[in-house]
Amino acid sequence: MSAAFVLAQLLNGLQLGLMLFLLAAGLTLIFGIMGLVNLAHGSFYMIGAFVAATLQAWTGHFALALAGGVGAAIILGIAVESALLRPLYRRGHLDQVLVTFGLILFFNEATRLLWGSGGLSMQPPAVLASEIQLLPGLPYPSYRLAISGVGCLVVVLLSLLLGRTRIGMLIRAGARDHAMVSALGVNIKLVYSLVFGLGAMLAGLAGVMTGPIIAVEVGMGEAILIQTFVVVVLGGIGSVKGSFVAALAVGLADSLGRAFLPLLLGGFLAPTTVSAVAPAAASTVIYLLMAATLLWRPQGLLGHRR
Amino acid sequence: MRATRLVVAYATLMLLAGGAQAADHITIGYSTTLTGPLAVEGEQMVNAFSLALEHLDNKLGGLPATLVIADDQAKPQVGVQNAHRLLERDKADLLAGMLLSNVTEAILNAVLPEGAAVIASGGVPAPYAGKDCSRNFISTFWNTDTPYEQIGLYLKRQGIKRPYVIGLNVQPGRDALNGFKLGMGGEMAGETYTRVDQSEFASELTDIRRVAPDAVVWFNPGGTGIAFLKQYVQAGLINSVPLYGMTIQTDESKFPALGDAAIGVKSVGNWSPELDNDSNRHFVAAYRAKYGRLPTTLGAMAYDNALLIDAAVRAVGGDLSDKAKLVAAARRADFASVRGKIRFNNNNVPIQNFYLNVVEKGPDGVLRNKLAATVASEVSDPHAKDCPLTW
Numbered sequence: 287m288s289a290a291f292v293l294a295q296l297l298n299g300l301q302l303g304l305m306l307f308l309l310a311a312g313l314t315l316i317f318g319i320m321g322l323v324n325l326a327h328g329s330f331y332m333i334g335a336f337v338a339a340t341l342q343a344w345t346g347h348f349a350l351a352l353a354g355g356v357g358a359a360i361i362l363g364i365a366v367e368s369a370l371l372r373p374l375y376r377r378g379h380l381d382q383v384l385v386t387f388g389l390i391l392f393f394n395e396a397t398r399l400l401w402g403s404g405g406l407s408m409q410p411p412a413v414l415a416s417e418i419q420l421l422p423g424l425p426y427p428s429y430r431l432a433i434s435g436v437g438c439l440v441v442v443l444l445s446l447l448l449g450r451t452r453i454g455m456l457i458r459a460g461a462r463d464h465a466m467v468s469a470l471g472v473n474i475k476l477v478y479s480l481v482f483g484l485g486a487m488l489a490g491l492a493g494v495m496t497g498p499i500i501a502v503e504v505g506m507g508e509a510i511l512i513q514t515f516v517v518v519v520l521g522g523i524g525s526v527k528g529s530f531v532a533a534l535a536v537g538l539a540d541s542l543g544r545a546f547l548p549l550l551l552g553g554f555l556a557p558t559t560v561s562a563v564a565p566a567a568a569s570t571v572i573y574l575l576m577a578a579t580l581l582w583r584p585q586g587l588l589g590h591r592r
Numbered sequence: 593m594r595a596t597r598l599v600v601a602y603a604t605l606m607l608l609a610g611g612a613q614a615a616d617h618i619t620i621g622y623s624t625t626l627t628g629p630l631a632v633e634g635e636q637m638v639n640a641f642s643l644a645l646e647h648l649d650n651k652l653g654g655l656p657a658t659l660v661i662a663d664d665q666a667k668p669q670v671g672v673q674n675a676h677r678l679l680e681r682d683k684a685d686l687l688a689g690m691l692l693s694n695v696t697e698a699i700l701n702a703v704l705p706e707g708a709a710v711i712a713s714g715g716v717p718a719p720y721a722g723k724d725c726s727r728n729f730i731s732t733f734w735n736t737d738t739p740y741e742q743i744g745l746y747l748k749r750q751g752i753k754r755p756y757v758i759g760l761n762v763q764p765g766r767d768a769l770n771g772f773k774l775g776m777g778g779e780m781a782g783e784t785y786t787r788v789d790q791s792e793f794a795s796e797l798t799d800i801r802r803v804a805p806d807a808v809v810w811f812n813p814g815g816t817g818i819a820f821l822k823q824y825v826q827a828g829l830i831n832s833v834p835l836y837g838m839t840i841q842t843d844e845s846k847f848p849a850l851g852d853a854a855i856g857v858k859s860v861g862n863w864s865p866e867l868d869n870d871s872n873r874h875f876v877a878a879y880r881a882k883y884g885r886l887p888t889t890l891g892a893m894a895y896d897n898a899l900l901i902d903a904a905v906r907a908v909g910g911d912l913s914d915k916a917k918l919v920a921a922a923r924r925a926d927f928a929s930v931r932g933k934i935r936f937n938n939n940n941v942p943i944q945n946f947y948l949n950v951v952e953k954g955p956d957g958v959l960r961n962k963l964a965a966t967v968a969s970e971v972s973d974p975h976a977k978d979c980p981l982t983w
Contacts, residue, residue, distance in 0.1 A: 288802070291798065291802045294798045294801075295795060295798055298794035298795050298798055299795075301794065302792050302794065305792070403632040403635060404632045404845060404849060405629075405815070405818065405848055405849030406848060406849060407848060407849050407850055407851030407852075407853070409851065410826070417827075417828050425828065427827060429826065498822070498826075499792075499819065499823055499826065500791040500792075500819040501791070501815045501816065501818035501819045501849050502849060503629055503818070504628075505629055505815070506815070509789045509791060509816075510791065512789075541792075541794065544795040544796065545798065545799060548784070561783045561785065564785075565761040565784075565786070566761070569761075569787050
């Protein structure tokens with residue numbers, strides 16, 4: 287086992303973490319600030335990817351596809367929030383889960399009607415289609431590095447927006463006591479719409495960015511939703527920085543578990559036993575990580591005790 | 593009153609007549625997957641089966657046919673519920689279709705003990721190809737271990753020494769790769785199983801690069817298989833390590849999602865649109881004219897499914913009461929398969945040829961599977977020897 291192999295696996299873990307973060311950031315904002323459990327988050331991810339893939343097929347430009355996919359997610363997000371979700375803020379989480387689960391079914395069938403059930407293909411932009419030799423013996427697809435770059439950019443921009451701007455202050459105040467913010471003459475409904483739009487935008491961005499490396503197909507949002515919730519809970523609900531740390535931890539744990547558990551178990555078990563045990567063990571690693579962390583810090587890594 | 597008396601008279605007549613009775617109508621309970629990532633495959637099956645019915649004037653074996661379609665959602669328990677509903681409420685004379693072999697297995701477990709007939713076109717679960725083979729079940733397709741066993745034998749002949757196998761961590765995935773090992777023999781350079789919901793394969797691809805095998809054999813027929821293939825290509829591995837799987841993972845239904853990532857991928861299958869026989873030429877041309885694209889392997893199997901039922905019903909003279917007799921007639925049936933002439937093994941799984949297909953881009957810019965070679969002829973599946981049935 288060479289150093290380049292270990293390094294490549296570490297990089298894989300960070301990269302998966304940043305991909306998860308793109309999706310978790312929007313979810314934790316909506317969950318933490320508006321108190322809304324949005325199961326349909328994956329639908330915005332899917333719509334972003336479908337619109338982007340369609341635009342890329344028509345125009346051949348990745349940048350246009352990116353703008354279109356993200357734009358579609360924002361518009362859809364704001365429309366859904368103002369038409370369906372507003373009455374739900376006062377209701378319990380169960381009602382929210384019911385409505386947003388219904389939305390998943392609706393968006394999946396609507397996507398199938400519009401685009402068919404065969405899925406779409408999406409390519410990375412031409413400049414990022416090749417590999418970069420990071421170190422001797424360590425080639426890495428450059429598009430994956432670009433996804434990581436976008437993930438880093440999002441965490442910086444979100445921290446600035448929430449921590450350093452007026453709208454960020456209103457969002458944080460609304461999360462703490464929305465009645466008081468409203469009484470001070472702030473249109474809290476508008477703030478909520480903005481937050482939801484921002485969350486949908488991040489989901490759409492994640493969909494467009496991951497489109498070229500996964501299958502753009504109906505139901506793609508649900509497959510990744512569970513891991514995303516693990517990230518949000520682990521990081522502390524509502525904490526963007528917490529989600530960032532948790533996403534990296536989950537990405538690393540999952541990737542390294544898959545990479546090294548078989549090799550580790552291979553040291554003292556027969557090969558047939560390893561092939562039976564290792565996949566099951568590797569798939570439980572992130573849940574063990576979550577359980578252990580929540581025992582130690584029930585509010586999550588960077589969450590506030592409520 | 594008059595109506596009741598008529599019914600009673602009719603019933604008495606039927607009783608007196610007894611025994612063989614030609615039905616005046618046939619109802620097919622068609623079970624496949626029409627939602628989720630496999631919906632695209634299920635649609636091709638329904639398209640092809642309906643096309644065959646059209647070609648047969650909506651009759652099967654001369655009887656006017658009704659097709660009742662049910663969506664199993666790729667879930668065994670839903671498939672079983674549907675099967676009961678089709679048989680009891682819709683009075684289906686037999687069940688057809690079937691897609692995922694684990695769903696098929698659950699349905700067979702439920703309906704075969706009740707004496708129902710299943711004439712399907714889905715993958716045959718390993719137990720039903722082996723010791724649990726049944727006189728009431730027959731399929732036009734294959735047992736999934738078989739193509740992988742053939743890939744193993746083929747790669748061995750090609751001088752491959754250190755293959756790496758990667759498959760979905762589900763029973764069919766393990767069966768398929770065990771089939772490969774059976775054909776290949778010897779040690780694998782590496783063996784990995786991935787989660788069903790996993791769409792990120794960077795870890796596994798890095799491991800493949802570390803091991804540097806001389807071929808990779810993969811099993812992942814679902815949506816995550818598309819992600820796996822795209823990432824395999826993007827990692828640049830496709831040029832250094834050839835990738836082999838079964839053709840249904842890289843055929844017509846997957847091309848829209850795969851795009852050019854599919855070019856050059858090699859696979860082994862039991863059918864190709866290029867097979868040169870009258871039935872296949874007719875099927876491919878008609879499918880293309882009606883649906884605007886080439887059919888898939890699962891579509892071809894569904895077309896054969898309808899032709900097989902047609903031939904079987906004709907052979908028993910329209911008597912649908914004895915299900916085992918109907919299935920026995922199917923296995924002996926002389927029908928114009930799109931694979932040319934095929935016959936059935938003692939376990940009611942076809943004895944058939946296997947072909948090597950390579951995806952290429954035609955001069956019209958459309959992706960297609962090019963039939964590159966015949967890998968093996970007249971192949972029996974590895975489970976047939978465990979089947980106690982004799983005919």
